[in-house]
Amino acid sequence: MNRKTLFENIKRKATFLCVGLDSDIKKIPMHLLEQEDPIFAFNKEIIDATAEYCVAYKPNLAFYESLGATGLFSFERTVSYLRDNYPDQFIIADAKRGDIGNTSELYARSFFEHLDLDAVTVAPYMGEDSVKPFLYPDKWVILLALTSNKGSHDFQFTTDKNGERLFEKVLKVSQTWADENQMMYVVGATQGEMFADIRKYAPNHFLLVPGVGAQGGSLEEVVKYGINKECGLLVNSSRSIIYADSSENFSFAAQQEAKKIQSEMAVLLKKHGIIAD
């Protein structure tokens, strides 16, 4: 999916919500455990309930890999289900990969050829040749810039002798590899006031923003400092939507939660002139 289509979907549906499919076998409703593929059954219900209110889904690979090959089957079935039934959804593999060139190529082959995903999250530590193999036409690299966790302070704020912080260097250097049509950045919602700094370096890029909800970030603050003329934000919520309820009504509860966030997003999109009042 290209940038234009993504932006059109955001305007048409009045939402920039990404639902994180962090589907943990230890947390899904008990009654699903009787199903042949409980994780897929869970995802399918969540997707059917929330697709109207979001433009993207982000399964985090860790949750699938923790079940071994069985989990990978659930992941593949989920991606196929989305592709077949909701072709307007942007699908992100949250994998945080990055390896030497010939190895990154294989990960890219896996996500973009074996599976038809739109984007993959990539870690920047190994530099250019670890990232470039993920650049495919109409596919996206979403590079970690400033993450939502406490550990982001260990290295990402390291300041060089010119006063440039590591996350700023990542933003600057990576733009020599690809532009805003093939690259997005992960910026945690918990980094509120940093969004203005990020926008100095990446005014036109989409930012994938985890950390609203369970991790404590504020949607309003993210939008205030982070929105641009094409929205430029995909705000992810995982646990607060998918685990809104643990009974047989879980998908209805997830839907209500997604709908609530979508309503807030619609107000903010109007306020910032992205969609008509």
Next chain:
Amino acid sequence: MNRKTLFENIKRKATFLCVGLDSDIKKIPMHLLEQEDPIFAFNKEIIDATAEYCVAYKPNLAFYESLGATGLFSFERTVSYLRDNYPDQFIIADAKRGDIGNTSELYARSFFEHLDLDAVTVAPYMGEDSVKPFLYPDKWVILLALTSNKGSHDFQFTTDKNGERLFEKVLKVSQTWADENQMMYVVGATQGEMFADIRKYAPNHFLLVPGVGAQGGSLEEVVKYGINKECGLLVNSSRSIIYADSSENFSFAAQQEAKKIQSEMAVLLKKHGIIAD
């Protein structure tokens, strides 16, 4: 496996070779493609041929994931085969993972509980809470410090105002999370002269050293600057061993290549007084 046992294996077998099982369906000998699980068939023959000459195996997950769930089955079978038949081998999942705490926990569960691996490679960019969940008793985090690829120069050498380079900061800060009994570092063989600098920060740690062979690093130089009193090195070779020959004799060729490297290592271990002359 703890550090003492690893060092004993190194002395007993006079080798610190790690064989990288970067088993690519597009590169393995053609005749294996008739097998029910060609990647496992390839790995099994490689392992049987080389186990005498190495102390560790390092399958890189990318090569398995590129085949989807099927590839993961081959990976799991390979790990089980090693565990059942070669219990003295140290098994490393080269995965370069790292995510927010609750997600890293799942990756750790996958590698250390679902599978009984000894170590996993982890990327440091997201800091402490992304790394700590991988700390298990008698298991290892192998943290990326200075990688073997060209892109290592993009961020890893970034110098802060005190003159400290990012990879040095990674070495220093991560030692507040775990000591040399639970943590190793990845240092590329292509970084030859940097090993002396690394040893200033991590004198007692084991270093996992990729990049000898196909990537051009020199074993002699790595040992000269990197060896310590408990050897402290696991030197990995992947392509130059496993693809030494593409005919039906591939495993014999792999054995000859592993044996050659082991002989060189034995000489170096004697030269540095690790084993008796």
